[in-house]
């Protein structure tokens with residue numbers, strides 16, 4: 001996988017089995033989005049972006065040109081993007097929590113309201129966690145304190161949308177400093 005063939009013409013062909021993603025920064029170095037390697041190489045090839053960080057020892061290219069394999073690229077012009085929120089859905093809560101019961105660490109596929117809804121608990125990122133059926137049933141209509149069930153970590157709103165899409169890739173060397181300016185790496189890799 002050290003080399004990928006790219007045509008010398010303006011159309012770039014990268015093997016489709018490449019499951020590699022590249023972090024794309026805005027011209028301001030702020031996070032913009034996550035692109036496939038193919039898309040990132042096209043941006044580089046067209047001179048719309050530059051490489052900020054590359055994967056050690058890997059190159060991509062054709063007979064006529066070569067790039068280091070990008071891990072992070074930066075757009076050379078500013079792209080305006082309004083702030084986006086992560087939708088509060090059951091699926092996204094389970095993703096945030098890695099489908100891991102936030103009380104016992106086993107696999108979970110239900111949502112527990114930390115402060116039960118019947119007692120004024122709201123549908124918020126901070127009040128909803130992934131829970132297994134057993135813990136959900138055991139906790140019932142109580143708060144964690146009342147049930148003496150400790151949360152693994154404090155739930156919080158995910159930082160940004162790609163965080164949920166590909167958070168595993170976020171642990172790649174170099175990405176974290178552009179993605180998680182307000183939280184530390186441990187939280188980034190195992191999001192609260």
Ligand SMILES: [Zn+2]
Pocket residue numbers: 101102103104105106108131132133134135136
């Ligand atoms: Zn559990």
